[in-house]
Amino acid sequence: MSRLMPVMRRYGIAVVTVALFCFLAATTDGFWSQANFRNVLDQQSALLIAASFATITMIAGGFDLSVASVYVVAPLFALQVESATGNVPLAVLVGVAVGLSVGLANGIVVTVMKVNSFIATLATSFMVFGAGFLISDRSVLRTSTDAYPAIARTRFWGLTTATWIAFAVVVVAWVLLSRTRFGRHVYAVGGNAEAARLAGVPVARVQTIAFGLAGAAAGLAGVVSSSRALSALPSDDFSFVFGVIAAVVVGGTSIAGGEGAVWRTVAGAFFIALMVNGFNLHQVDPIWQRVIQGGVILGAVAIDSWTQRRPQ
Amino acid sequence: MLGVHPPDKGGLFLDGSPLQLSGPAEAAAHGLVGVAQELSLLPAMSVVDNIVLGSEERAGLFVNDRANRRRVESLIDRHGLSVPLDARVGSLSVADQQKVEILRALGRQSRLVVFDEPTARLASHEAVELRRTVRELADQGVAVVYVSHFLHEVLSVADSISIMRDGQIVRTGSAHQETHDSLVEAMTGRSIGDVFPPKSPPPDEDTPVVIRVEELSKDDQFHDVSFCIRAGEIVGLAGLVGAGRSEVAHAVYGAIRPRAGVVEMAGTRLSGSVQRGLANGISLIPESRRHQGLVAGRSVRDNITLPHLRRFAGRLGMRVKQEHAAAGEACREAGVRAESLSLPVNALSGGNQQKVLFARAMMGEPRLFIADEPTRGVDVGSKRAIYDVLNQLARSGCAILLVSSELEEVVKLSHRVLVMSQGRVVAEFAGDDMTEANILGAAFDAGGGPRRVFQSTPGERA
Numbered sequence: 001m002s003r004l005m006p007v008m009r010r011y012g013i014a015v016v017t018v019a020l021f022c023f024l025a026a027t028t029d030g031f032w033s034q035a036n037f038r039n040v041l042d043q044q045s046a047l048l049i050a051a052s053f054a055t056i057t058m059i060a061g062g063f064d065l066s067v068a069s070v071y072v073v074a075p076l077f078a079l080q081v082e083s084a085t086g087n088v089p090l091a092v093l094v095g096v097a098v099g100l101s102v103g104l105a106n107g108i109v110v111t112v113m114k115v116n117s118f119i120a121t122l123a124t125s126f127m128v129f130g131a132g133f134l135i136s137d138r139s140v141l142r143t144s145t146d147a148y149p150a151i152a153r154t155r156f157w158g159l160t161t162a163t164w165i166a167f168a169v170v171v172v173a174w175v176l177l178s179r180t181r182f183g184r185h186v187y188a189v190g191g192n193a194e195a196a197r198l199a200g201v202p203v204a205r206v207q208t209i210a211f212g213l214a215g216a217a218a219g220l221a222g223v224v225s226s227s228r229a230l231s232a233l234p235s236d237d238f239s240f241v242f243g244v245i246a247a248v249v250v251g252g253t254s255i256a257g258g259e260g261a262v263w264r265t266v267a268g269a270f271f272i273a274l275m276v277n278g279f280n281l282h283q284v285d286p287i288w289q290r291v292i293q294g295g296v297i298l299g300a301v302a303i304d305s306w307t308q309r310r311p312q
Numbered sequence: 313m314l315g316v317h318p319p320d321k322g323g324l325f326l327d328g329s330p331l332q333l334s335g336p337a338e339a340a341a342h343g344l345v346g347v348a349q350e351l352s353l354l355p356a357m358s359v360v361d362n363i364v365l366g367s368e369e370r371a372g373l374f375v376n377d378r379a380n381r382r383r384v385e386s387l388i389d390r391h392g393l394s395v396p397l398d399a400r401v402g403s404l405s406v407a408d409q410q411k412v413e414i415l416r417a418l419g420r421q422s423r424l425v426v427f428d429e430p431t432a433r434l435a436s437h438e439a440v441e442l443r444r445t446v447r448e449l450a451d452q453g454v455a456v457v458y459v460s461h462f463l464h465e466v467l468s469v470a471d472s473i474s475i476m477r478d479g480q481i482v483r484t485g486s487a488h489q490e491t492h493d494s495l496v497e498a499m500t501g502r503s504i505g506d507v508f509p510p511k512s513p514p515p516d517e518d519t520p521v522v523i524r525v526e527e528l529s530k531d532d533q534f535h536d537v538s539f540c541i542r543a544g545e546i547v548g549l550a551g552l553v554g555a556g557r558s559e560v561a562h563a564v565y566g567a568i569r570p571r572a573g574v575v576e577m578a579g580t581r582l583s584g585s586v587q588r589g590l591a592n593g594i595s596l597i598p599e600s601r602r603h604q605g606l607v608a609g610r611s612v613r614d615n616i617t618l619p620h621l622r623r624f625a626g627r628l629g630m631r632v633k634q635e636h637a638a639a640g641e642a643c644r645e646a647g648v649r650a651e652s653l654s655l656p657v658n659a660l661s662g663g664n665q666q667k668v669l670f671a672r673a674m675m676g677e678p679r680l681f682i683a684d685e686p687t688r689g690v691d692v693g694s695k696r697a698i699y700d701v702l703n704q705l706a707r708s709g710c711a712i713l714l715v716s717s718e719l720e721e722v723v724k725l726s727h728r729v730l731v732m733s734q735g736r737v738v739a740e741f742a743g744d745d746m747t748e749a750n751i752l753g754a755a756f757d758a759g760g761g762p763r764r765v766f767q768s769t770p771g772e773r774a
Contacts (some may be wrong), residue, residue, distance in 0.1 A: 091458050179628075180629045181625045187614070189609055194603055194604050198598050
């Protein structure tokens with residue numbers, strides 16, 4: 001047990017996710033099929049894209065609620081550009097740029113004006129949601145080219161491009177966080193901002209960049225999602241960011257900052273996705289699914305804080 | 313004893329019967345309370361509310377503020393510790409906060425009070441007052457455990473002394489039979505002469521000046537601070553808590569942007585940025601290891617290389633192997649004892665954590681080394697190792713600015729001492745004038761007049 005504890009503490013979420021996978025494979029009809037796996041991966045793509053960079057923001061000590069608003073609004077900008085110019089790469093670029101600018105604005109508000117990041121991004125969320133209604137004239141926007149749907153719906157080796165994009169973004173975030181100077185700075189800033197400052201880390205710049213990247217990733221996630229759905233509609237729906245935060249937190253990244261990893265978020269996302277998949281295959285009432293999902297998130301966070309309190 | 317850490321083996325006995333504690337609350341119910349080194353107060357609440365917290369007088373469902381206030385007033389009268397009752401605790405000085413913490417412990421009908429380094433953050437006259445209170449408590453029949461690394465305190469306040477080393481009690485005996493030197497010997501396992509190394513050779517007139525500070529000022533923190541340090545010279549910066557020593561150190565390092573004045577290294581003016589300071593070979597050991605120094609939870613290696621990552625940055629991300637080797641090398645130089653560089657830094661002992669900061673600083677190949685309270689919260693054995701490192705640095709031609717509240721440390725290591733009071737450098741001592749009495753005298757004498765320079769030839773005494 002004493003040898004098992006540290007392993008469980010570090011890799012607990014991965015172990016649990018694999019266990020859930022094996023359990024579903026053994027007990028559930030229809031789970032073990034290529035079509036089902038493909039579907040799960042495709043459905044998770046947007047969430048993974050946004051969550052991998054939201055992880056970096058959270059490790060840097062920030063909390064970004066505006067991910068949901070960017071996810072909703074960036075594709076509206078992209079689709080407007082597409083219908084105006086017919087230029088799909090430009091449309092994607094604009095969608096990502098919208099996210100990047102919202103993120104950088106968040107970062108500046110948080111670091112320069114010292115507004116708590118939860119409040120700051122809540123406020124910018126409302127502004128961005130509002131901009132979405134303005135740019136779309138409160139109506140559903142549909143794609144007008146063949147190229148835009150192809151962004152997410154093309155197939156390579158059986159998997160959709162949405163899945164491949166998500167894979168690429170996860171790898172980029174992972175490498176950025178674990179193998180670069182920026183990544184080290186992110187951990188230091190989130191773990192102890194004053195110590196980081198005295199060690200010469202440009203704290204404000206690191207946090208601003210982290211917010212900017214999270215915004216850009218959320219923009220890309222929105223574009224991919226609208227490409228899958230062939231349309232985008234303005235709303236003020238915060239639910240996407242809750243999914244993102246759930247994945248990050250269930251993975252074991254600390255809300256207090258300074259600790260966490262991109263692989264954790266991937267594991268957390270798949271844990272939740274497999275759970276939902278299992279429920280659906282067993283035809284569990286979606287209302288009950290929510291109740292259980294909430295309980296699981298609560299449990300994950302409770303276990304995390306319990307293990308952190310145990311002596312080394 | 314206070315129920316914070318459950319023991320693996322052995323037990324506690326209260327009035328002869330065994331006692332099992334599930335936590336601090338149960339300990340408090342038995343009259344066992346502690347005054348911690350790290351404050352555990354609620355900064356947003358008033359002094360009264362903090363003191364009565366958890367044992368409020370009630371009238372029915374509601375808190376009886378008047379009764380609470382009376383209780384606190386009588387407590388203050390009895391012990392002579394005065395603090396403004398209605399102030400928000402967060403707005404008080406650290407010393408006053410410490411008093412609140414002590415009053416809280418005293419207000420609980422305690423039978424045993426554990427003081428854990430209670431004076432570490434107090435100015436010396438306040439420490440005297442506190443020791444008087446502790447004595448009074450003992451005379452009233454309360455058992456007191458007084459944990460301190462200030463040996464003169466222990467000697468003056470205690471009836472019997474237990475000496476610990478490496479988690480074991482070396483011996484317990486009457487305080488009358490102990491002296492300062494006998495305590496140090498028992499704590500370190502070596503004789504007193506070994507605590508401080510011999511001084512490194514002082515620089516002479518021809519030695520180049522490494523850093524020149526001229527009329528550095530910052531609003532309420534320090535005014536017209538000027539000094540220079542030569543290569544290989546150790547300059548002590550002494551003064552009372554709040555005299556502005558750390559602020560000056562930070563301004564020289566670049567972490568505080570001064571309002572006026574010049575910091576110049578080898579003809580280059582530095583301009584209030586940590587990155588500039590680091591690039592010019594300034595290293596800082598900050599005062600608070602936990603808040604300003606280490607990133608807890610990150611590995612020893614990450615903590616050491618944090619300011620130096622640029623040199624390990626390759627085109628394809630960090631060159632981790634090279635980084636690991638360099639961190640290992642720095643650990644050897646600074647004498648860090650760690651099983652592995654991948655351990656989280658907070659798994660190390662206080663002394664080793666401090667050495668991690670030294671390893672980090674030395675990796676920058678500093679030309680100016682600023683050590684702010686380098687031995688705070690460090691065991692006596694590690695102190696010697698840290699002094700050796702400082703001396704070694706000086707011998708190799710590094711200029712050193714040593715900020716310390718431990719006068720003995722300043723006197724035994726420095727070639728020259730600057731004394732600060734109320735944000736100004738009020739005196740400078742060298743040679744035989746560099747005594748604890750002189751330094752203290754200058755630190756308390758806050759006349760603010762022109763700076764007195766004492767430079768004496770050997771044999772003269774002030």
